[in-house]
Amino acid sequence: MPPSHLVPSRRTFVKGLLGTTSFWLFSGHQGWSDALASNADSPYSPAYFTAAEWRFLQAACERIFPHDDVGPGALDLAVPEFIDRQMNTSYGRGEDWFMAGPFQDGPANLGYQLPLAPRDLYRHGIAATDSYARQQHGKAFADLAATDQVAILTALEGGAVTLGNVPGRTFFEQLRTNTMEGAFSDPIHGGNRHLGGWVMLGFPGARADFMDWVDQYGPAYPFGPVSISGETA
Amino acid sequence: MSIKNPDAIVVGAGWAGAILAKELTEAGLSVVMLERGPERTTAVEGAYPDSVDELRGAVRHRLFQNMAKTTVTVRNTPDQTALPYRQLAAFLPGEGVGGAGLHWSGVHFRAAAEDLTLRSTVVERYGEKFIPEGMNLQDYGVTYDELEPFYDKAEKVFGTAGTAYKVNGQVVGDGNVFAPSRSDDFPLPALKDVYSAHLFRGAAKEAGYHPYSLPAANASAQYTNPYGVQMGPCNFCGFCSGYDCYMYSKASPNVNILPALRGNPNFSMLTGAYVLRVNLDDDKKRATGVTYLDLATNKEVTLNADLVILSAFQFHNVHLMLLSGIGQPYDYAKNEGVVGRNFVYQTITTSRAWLSEKQFTNQFIGTGGGGVAIDDFNCMNFDHGPLGFVGGSPIWVNQAGVKPIAASGTGGGHGAPRWGEGYKKGLVNTYKHAVAIDAHGSNMAYHDIFLDLDPTWKNAYGVPLLRMTFTWKDNDVRMNRYVVGKIEPIMKALGAEKYELGMKKYGDPFDTRFYQTTHLGGGAVMGTDPKTSALNRYLQSWDVSNVFVIGSNAFPQGMGYNPTGTVAALAYWTAHHIRTTYLKNPGPLVQL
Ligand SMILES: Cc1cc2nc3c(=O)[nH]c(=O)nc-3n(C[C@H](O)[C@H](O)[C@H](O)COP(=O)(O)OP(=O)(O)OC[C@H]3O[C@@H](n4cnc5c(N)ncnc54)[C@H](O)[C@@H]3O)c2cc1C
Ligand code: SF4
Numbered sequence: 001m002p003p004s005h006l007v008p009s010r011r012t013f014v015k016g017l018l019g020t021t022s023f024w025l026f027s028g029h030q031g032w033s034d035a036l037a038s039n040a041d042s043p044y045s046p047a048y049f050t051a052a053e054w055r056f057l058q059a060a061c062e063r064i065f066p067h068d069d070v071g072p073g074a075l076d077l078a079v080p081e082f083i084d085r086q087m088n089t090s091y092g093r094g095e096d097w098f099m100a101g102p103f104q105d106g107p108a109n110l111g112y113q114l115p116l117a118p119r120d121l122y123r124h125g126i127a128a129t130d131s132y133a134r135q136q137h138g139k140a141f142a143d144l145a146a147t148d149q150v151a152i153l154t155a156l157e158g159g160a161v162t163l164g165n166v167p168g169r170t171f172f173e174q175l176r177t178n179t180m181e182g183a184f185s186d187p188i189h190g191g192n193r194h195l196g197g198w199v200m201l202g203f204p205g206a207r208a209d210f211m212d213w214v215d216q217y218g219p220a221y222p223f224g225p226v227s228i229s230g231e232t233a
Numbered sequence: 234m235s236i237k238n239p240d241a242i243v244v245g246a247g248w249a250g251a252i253l254a255k256e257l258t259e260a261g262l263s264v265v266m267l268e269r270g271p272e273r274t275t276a277v278e279g280a281y282p283d284s285v286d287e288l289r290g291a292v293r294h295r296l297f298q299n300m301a302k303t304t305v306t307v308r309n310t311p312d313q314t315a316l317p318y319r320q321l322a323a324f325l326p327g328e329g330v331g332g333a334g335l336h337w338s339g340v341h342f343r344a345a346a347e348d349l350t351l352r353s354t355v356v357e358r359y360g361e362k363f364i365p366e367g368m369n370l371q372d373y374g375v376t377y378d379e380l381e382p383f384y385d386k387a388e389k390v391f392g393t394a395g396t397a398y399k400v401n402g403q404v405v406g407d408g409n410v411f412a413p414s415r416s417d418d419f420p421l422p423a424l425k426d427v428y429s430a431h432l433f434r435g436a437a438k439e440a441g442y443h444p445y446s447l448p449a450a451n452a453s454a455q456y457t458n459p460y461g462v463q464m465g466p467c468n469f470c471g472f473c474s475g476y477d478c479y480m481y482s483k484a485s486p487n488v489n490i491l492p493a494l495r496g497n498p499n500f501s502m503l504t505g506a507y508v509l510r511v512n513l514d515d516d517k518k519r520a521t522g523v524t525y526l527d528l529a530t531n532k533e534v535t536l537n538a539d540l541v542i543l544s545a546f547q548f549h550n551v552h553l554m555l556l557s558g559i560g561q562p563y564d565y566a567k568n569e570g571v572v573g574r575n576f577v578y579q580t581i582t583t584s585r586a587w588l589s590e591k592q593f594t595n596q597f598i599g600t601g602g603g604g605v606a607i608d609d610f611n612c613m614n615f616d617h618g619p620l621g622f623v624g625g626s627p628i629w630v631n632q633a634g635v636k637p638i639a640a641s642g643t644g645g646g647h648g649a650p651r652w653g654e655g656y657k658k659g660l661v662n663t664y665k666h667a668v669a670i671d672a673h674g675s676n677m678a679y680h681d682i683f684l685d686l687d688p689t690w691k692n693a694y695g696v697p698l699l700r701m702t703f704t705w706k707d708n709d710v711r712m713n714r715y716v717v718g719k720i721e722p723i724m725k726a727l728g729a730e731k732y733e734l735g736m737k738k739y740g741d742p743f744d745t746r747f748y749q750t751t752h753l754g755g756g757a758v759m760g761t762d763p764k765t766s767a768l769n770r771y772l773q774s775w776d777v778s779n780v781f782v783i784g785s786n787a788f789p790q791g792m793g794y795n796p797t798g799t800v801a802a803l804a805y806w807t808a809h810h811i812r813t814t815y816l817k818n819p820g821p822l823v824q825l
Contacts, residue, residue: 063653070657091293098304098319102689106316109744110307113316150653157651176652184637185288200657201664203597203637208285208470208479210598217428220593220665228282 048087055142071200082182082191087119125171128163195233198225239263241540247332249544249783251486256808263499267506270329279477287636291475298326303692309704309742324751331487338474338601341450342794343384346377347613369678371789374761374770387801391484392456395419395448409445411608424453429668430605433630436726442607449602450484460493471634473601511557547786551756552699560767571767575678577791579752586729596635604631610716611793626674626716676791684756704743713737754788769823772807778821
C-alpha cells in the first residue's frame with residue numbers, strides 16, 4: 001500500500017481543476033471526462049494483467065522509479081495503471097511496429113527482432129522473471145526484499161539473464177521505457193497521478209505558451225503544471 | 234473512383250511535392266497529387282490541447298510513417314543480412330498530407346557555396362589524394378549563385394526568421410559571417426534567444442567563435458507569405474519537433490502552400506493512394522504515369538500523365554525508382570550503376586553543460602528551429618590540411634523544447650544511474666540546470682554504403698522492402714571528434730560546473746535504436762556525369778526524361794546543415810526550369 005497521503009483524493013483533484021482557467025476553457029472536452037474517471041478514488045483493477053503479473057509490475061516499477069526524497073515513485077504516480085492501459089492500445093498490441101516475418105536474430109544495434117508485441121513481452125517476461133526469482137530465491141519477484149529485486153533487475157539490464165528466448169535486457173528496457181512514460185506522460189493516459197512527475201521536474205505540462213518567459217534569463221519558470229484535462233498541481 | 238488523367242502526377246504531399254504542385258498549376262497544368270497517408274490539417278491534428286501530448290506525439294509517433302505497413306531493412310556492411318527496422322527510432326519518416334514537413338523542427342538553412350562544390354573545392358585546396366579511399370566525393374552540379382533566387386523564394390514562402398550577414402555583398406547585420414551573400418534579408422527578424430542559447434552566444438564569442446541565430450521557419454512575428462497565407466507568431470510552446478504546430482507558426486506544406494492550392498480546379502489531392510510504381514513505355518525512356526493502390530478499396534489504379542514528379546522523400550524516391558526500373562540500379566560489387574549509390578545521413582552528437590543550481594535553463598521552453606550556432610568548424614571554413622578528414626559540423630544550442638519522457642532517456646547524463654536509486658536526482662538536476670550543445674555534421678558517401686531492394690522482406694502491399702547498407706566511417710568520426718573538441722572552450726566560458734563532450738567512437742556501427750536525425754540523403758543524386766549521378770542538375774532522370782525526382786536524395790553527400798532549405802530551393806529551381814524550358818520542349822534538359 002502506498003502511504004495514505006499519496007492515495008488520490010477526489011477533493012484535491014477537483015480543487016485543482018477549479019483553480020485553473022484551463023478548466024473553463026476545456027470543460028466539455030472529451031479528454032477531461034476520461035481523465036476524471038481515471039482519477040476516481042476506487043483502486044484500479046487491471047484489465048490486461050493477471051493478479052500475479054500485477055504484483056510483479058507494481059514491485060518492478062517501484063524499484064525502477066522509487067519513491068524517495070526527490071519525489072514520488074512509480075506507485076504514487078500510478079505507473080502500473082498506465083502500463084496496463086497501454087496494453088490495450090495499438091501500441092500494446094504491437095500494431096505500431098513492423099511485425100511481418102521472417103523473424104531472425106541479429107546484432108543488437110539493428111534493433112528489435114522478436115515476434116512479440118509489448119503485451120506478449122510482458123506476459124512472457126514476467127512469468128520468466130518470476131520463475132528466475134523462484135529459482136534463485138525461492139519466492140516470486142514481488143515477495144523478495146528490495147535489494148534482491150534490484151539485483152534481479154540489474155542482472156536483466158546487464159544481459160546476464162535470458163528469459164527463454166527473450167534476452168533479459170529486452171524485457172528490462174521495455175519495462176524501463178514504459179515506467180518512464182507512465183511517470184511523465186499526461187495523466188490522460190493513466191499515470192503521472194496528480195501531475196507528480198511533472199511537479200518533480202518543474203515541467204509545466206500542457207501550458208505550451210512561453211511568450212512572456214522566453215527571455216527571462218536565470219530564474220525557474222514560476223507556474224505549476226496543467227494537464228490536457230485541466231488538472232493543475 | 235474514376236479520376237481524369239492529369240498533365241502531371243506528383244507523388245507525395247510533403248514540401249517537395251507541394252512546391253512542385255503549386256508551380257505546375259501556376260504554369261497551367263492539371264495536377265493530381267497522390268499521398269499514401271491521410272489528410273492532415275492544423276484544425277484537427279494540431280488542435281490544442283490534444284496536440285501537446287508527448288506520449289501520443291513524439292513517443293508513439295502519431296503523425297509518422299505507419300510501420301505496421303511498411304519499413305526498410307538495415308545492415309551495416311554488405312556481408313551482413315539486413316533486418317527490418319521494426320520500430321521507429323533512428324529516423325522518423327513522415328506520412329500523410331504535409332509529410333515530415335508537418336512535424337519537422339524548422340531549422341531552415343541555405344547550403345554554403347562550398348557544400349555544393351565540395352569535390353572541386355577539396356581538390357583545389359588539397360589535391361585529389363586528400364580524398365580518402367572509397368569515398369565518392371562529388372559536386373552537385375549547381376552553384377550557390379544559381380540557387381540563390383530559389384533559396385530566397387523558399388524563405389519567403391516559409392516565413393523564415395533570421396539575421397542576415399551580407400545582402401548584395403554589403404554587411405548588414407550580426408548574422409553568420411561564413412554565410413554567402415544573399416539577394417535579400419530574411420523575411421522575419423531572428424527569434425529571441427532562450428536562456429541556453431543566450432548563454433551559448435556569449436560563451437562562443439568569448440571563446441573567439443562567431444555565433445549567429447539559427448535560421449528558423451518558426452515565425453518570429455505575424456506573417457503573410459507570397460501565396461497570401463498567414464502565420465502567427467511562435468510562442469516557444471516547445472511541442473515542436475514531432476508535432477503539428479497549433480499556433481500556425483511553424484512552416485509546413487499544410488499551412489504555407491496547400492491552402493493556396495486547394496481551391497484550384499486544376500489541382501486534386503488523393504490521400505490513401507500508395508504509389509506502387511511509375512509505368513514506363515517499352516523502351517523505358519518515357520513514363521506513361523503511375524499505378525497506385527487505393528488503400529480504401531484495396532484496388533490498383535493506373536493514372537496516365539505526361540509528367541511524373543517523385544517527391545515521396547529521399548529513400549522512398551529511390552525505392553520507387555528501383556521498383557519502376559528508372560535508371561541503372563547501383564551494383565556495389567561491380568561499382569556500377571547509380572540508383573542507390575551515395576546513400577548518406579547526418580552525424581550528430583550531443584554534449585552537455587551543467588550550470589549552477591541558481592541557473593534554470595527551463596528546457597521545455599523552445600522552438601524547433603530556434604537557437605544559436607557557430608560555423609567556425611563547418612564545411613570548408615577551417616583548414617583541413619593537417620586534419621585528414623573531409624567535412625565539418627555546425628555547433629549549436631537548439632533547445633527545441635525538451636519534454637519529460639525525452640528527458641527521462643537522458644537522465645543524469647553519461648555514467649549516471651539509468652533507474653533506481655540516484656536516478657531521479659540526476660534527472661531532475663539535469664532537466665533544471667543543463668544546456669545541450671549539438672555537433673550536427675556532414676556525412677560523406679562511400680562505395681560500400683548504398684540502397685537496394687531487400688531479397689527477403691516485403692511490405693503489407695507485397696512490395697520488396699528497400700534495403701539500407703549503412704555505417705559510420707572513420708572520416709566522419711575523426712571530423713566529429715575534432716569539432717566536438719572545439720566545444721571545450723565554450724564549456725569553460727559558460728562557467729559549467731560539470732560538462733561532458735559527446736563524441737562518436739571509432740568502430741561503433743550505425744545503431745537503429747536511437748534517434749539521430751531524419752536527415753537521410755543521396756541514393757539518387759544530381760550531377761553532371763550520368764555514371765555517377767541518377768539525375769541531371771535539374772533533378773531530371775537521365776534515363777526517363779519526363780520523371781523529375783525531388784528531395785534530399787539529390788545530395789551527393791550529407792552536409793553539416795539540415796536538408797530542407799536546400800530541398801525546397803532545389804524544388805523551386807527544378808520547377809523554374811520545367812516551366813521555362815521543359816514544358817516548351819519536353820525532353821532531356823541536359824544533352825550529353
Ligand atoms: C522530427 C523531425 C525534425 C526535423 N527537423 C528538421 C529541421 O529542423 N530542418 C530541416 O531542414 N529538416 C528537418 N527534418 C527533415 C525534414 O522534415 C525533411 O527534410 C522534409 O520534410 C522532406 O520533405 P520531402 O517533401 O522531401 O519529404 P516528406 O515530407 O517525407 O514527404 C513525402 C511524402 O510522400 C509520401 N509517400 C512516400 N511514399 C509514397 C508512396 N509510395 N505513395 C504515395 N505517397 C508516398 C509520404 O507519406 C510523405 O507524406 C526533420 C524531420 C523530422 C522527422
Ligand atoms: S514552438 Fe512555436 S513553431 Fe513550434 S509548435 Fe510551438 S508555437 Fe509552433
